[in-house]
Amino acid sequence: MRPSTKLSCGVFIALFCAMMLQAQETETTGETEKKKNRFSIMLGGAAGNFANSEAKFNTIYSNRTISRIYMAGIGTNAFYFIGKYREFSALGKSVVANIAVAGKADWKQKFYSAGLRLHADDHPIYAEVLYVFTRAEESITTKDPVVEELTAKEITENKGIGFTVGIALKIAGPIGIFVEGEYSMMLKKGRNQYGRANPELGGICASAGIQFVL
């Protein structure tokens, strides 16, 4: 783990702990007594921009699509168990050597996350700690100069952890909007069939969406 990543994790955990303490204090005040032990269901959807951690990713995949994010949670006014699903795809040009043709690259990735959200009911800021499972599929195509296209495909699965910080604002009744940033990193990369280390599948995803808290 890189020093900057360690520092980011440390800062996030400290922030998360502080918010937990703040939430506990809020729960013990008489003003919020009525909200105590109230269970809520949260549903939401968002659109975001995912950036892979590795700079090489952006040199190959110049045409990234907007990620679609779906989430659902259940919990009290302070803690939620939350699950998220995110799709990400990108198109680009693979690097072809020894022939004067351009390669095509197609990337599809899915993130499945589950974890804990800490969000005091009267506080706009929330934080999440997530277990992240991701599945990435890459197809690269070499266009034969005459008659055919040669396509190779690689599928990799990996798991890791993710941290989210966001701001949620109520608009009317159960409807709210939110903006959040999630940083995810994988625990182990693995290697492809030619022995090349797989890329880091995690990265930063900035997103904005709408949620319903029932």
Added chain:
Amino acid sequence: MKNLFFALATAILLSSCNTKDEPVEIPVAYSSLKLQPEQDSLFLNANNESRQLALIGLIVNTTEKTITNTGMMTDARYTIRTSDTVYQSVVASKAQWISSNTAVATVTNGLVVGKSAGYAQISARIGNASTKILAVNVRAVDTAPGLSLNPPAAMLIFENSVMVSGIVQQQAVLSVTEPNSGFSNQSVVYGSDGSFGVTVTGLNQGARIITARARHATNAALYTERSKGVIYYEPNTPEANGIVGNWLGTTLGKNFNFSISHSIIPTRYDISGKMDIQFEGVGLIRDIDLLGVLNNNGTINAALSKSYQGFTVSGKFSGYFKSAGTGEGEYSAQATKTGWPKVSFNDKWTAVKLP
């Protein structure tokens, strides 16, 4: 004892000097061989008349190139194999020369010598590559001289003259005759290798037979005759226009279509069509344009061309028509692209006119 030791040491030193590696000649792999001059038959007298043959070999240069395609986590590697062919001269002594009948003709390093009257087949071989058979006809000194005419044995033409060529035995007296044209018993000069070519003019329309006669130099009663058939029609006559229409061609495993039509020049015919060619290492290139003209001497002069995916295909399509309903010939084409080795292909074709 000291002398013995000295002698032994000297011997060891000398023997070590002799272990120096001799240069190793890397054998060239020829895929086929050709005799030069390239002819099917050879006439020799039995009085040790000789002819020196040369040899050229076809070398196939095959190159392989590995293409890599690298993505974020995917690697793909492909090998492209391309071949090019080139003829180069071969030192005659490198080949194994074979005579099927050494009593009739011997061959040593390409030198063919007539020994006695008869027939022998001469060929050369290096490894798995060999030449076509050269038919050697050795004749007794006082027999009719040898004579052969080059193909085609019959063809359709659109002008009143035709070239007749072939090989004749040295010292023969050669003449050509076409009885209806006034081209009667015309004397023909031939080269030192016996090859000749003569244009017979003044033909009348219709089917004609041209006869070449090789007469013994001193005994006129000894002669050999060979004939060539021509069908001559003026362009745009109903008979000549029988060639106009759609044709089905056949090559090695693949059919193709072409048509013959009237040219904007009233005395000419155009040929146009499409054909597919399978280039090794490149793949099948479809619908290569075939475009050209039918010369009045009956030969086809057409080009093959296509641009596709960066490749330029070019080639030559030639042949003749034996009648208004059948034709044959050969074609050769090459596919080139910057950064790629040139790939060539050649084959023969036959064709029939569709109803």
